[in-house]
Amino acid sequence: MYENAKAMLEKAKKGHYAVPQININNLEWTKAALQTAQELNAPIILGVSEGAGKYMTGFKTVADMVKAMIDGLGITVPVALHLDHGTYEGCLACIDAGFNSIMFDGSHYPIAENIEKTRELVRICAEKGLSLEAEVGSIGGEEDGVIGAGEVADPKECKQIADLGVTMLAAGIGNIHGKYPENWAGLDFDALDAIQQLTGDKPLVLHGGTGIPDDMIAHAIRLGVSKINVNTECQLTFAAATRGYIEAGKDLQGKGFDPRKLLGPGVEAIKATVKEKMTLFGTVGKA
Numbered sequence: 567m568y569e570n571a572k573a574m575l576e577k578a579k580k581g582h583y584a585v586p587q588i589n590i591n592n593l594e595w596t597k598a599a600l601q602t603a604q605e606l607n608a609p610i611i612l613g614v615s616e617g618a619g620k621y622m623t624g625f626k627t628v629a630d631m632v633k634a635m636i637d638g639l640g641i642t643v644p645v646a647l648h649l650d651h652g653t654y655e656g657c658l659a660c661i662d663a664g665f666n667s668i669m670f671d672g673s674h675y676p677i678a679e680n681i682e683k684t685r686e687l688v689r690i691c692a693e694k695g696l697s698l699e700a701e702v703g704s705i706g707g708e709e710d711g712v713i714g715a716g717e718v719a720d721p722k723e724c725k726q727i728a729d730l731g732v733t734m735l736a737a738g739i740g741n742i743h744g745k746y747p748e749n750w751a752g753l754d755f756d757a758l759d760a761i762q763q764l765t766g767d768k769p770l771v772l773h774g775g776t777g778i779p780d781d782m783i784a785h786a787i788r789l790g791v792s793k794i795n796v797n798t799e800c801q802l803t804f805a806a807a808t809r810g811y812i813e814a815g816k817d818l819q820g821k822g823f824d825p826r827k828l829l830g831p832g833v834e835a836i837k838a839t840v841k842e843k844m845t846l847f848g849t850v851g852k853a
């Protein structure tokens with residue numbers, strides 16, 4: 567069922583579990599994520615970065631593929647199609663293309679400009695029935711300069727953005743995109759608690775879900791995180807499974823070169839990763 571992320575995230579926040587955002591890159595990725603969600607009777611958010619959208623030949627191709635696949639596979643669990651880290655222009659393009667959820671990442675703007683642009687998108691999304699994720703920048707405004715610690719948002723700025731009427735809020739709590747460095751300081755639960763206290767029942771989003779220890783994930787969910795983004799981990803498991811297939815010489819046996827066979831182990835690896843995340847996040851059976 568193609569629906570925006572509002573109801574599924576409000577339910578998750580109340581029920582103390584989190585819905586995974588699984589970023590997709592192609593047909594196989596999308597199919598693996600949808601089939602796993604259906605099998606586990608779990609809601610799912612499919613994330614698409616602007617780069618992945620371009621790779622798949624445009625946001626409309628993606629939206630049409632996802633909607634047709636929901637129909638073709640008979641998917642009845644809630645599925646949101648969400649732009650990940652969108653620019654203002656990217657958000658407008660996805661709204662036009664038929665996405666039902668967007669993230670506007672205004673975290674690199676001064677807070678006043680972030681508020682102004684987010685407010686405009688709140689208005690448009692309310693009119694068109696989309697869910698909207700906003701992001702608050704770091705206290706120091708650092709990008710990727712700090713090693714061993716991720717960005718931490720100012721709780722007061724989080725409240726300002728949450729109060730605009732966004733559906734969900736991404737705020738840095740020491741999390742990092744991609745692989746975590748050896749000396750990572752861990753999630754900042756004091757910051758998360760402070761943000762949660764000020765933003766109340768607003769679903770909070772944790773980016774950079776790959777490589778955060780399970781106990782930290784559980785703690786973050788207890789403190790109000792209702793959506794966790796998973797991207798790198800599916801890429802790593804897909805690559806490892808594909809490497810295994812080729813290194814074992816299976817592409818050279820019989821029709822092993824057929825892409826439907828060649829990509830099979832990678833697809834199974836994505837399914838296993840999505841299943842592992844849904845189990846860890848408590849999403850299983852929550853559709």
Ligand SMILES: [Zn+2]
Nearest residue numbers: 651773774795
């Ligand atoms: Zn992110």
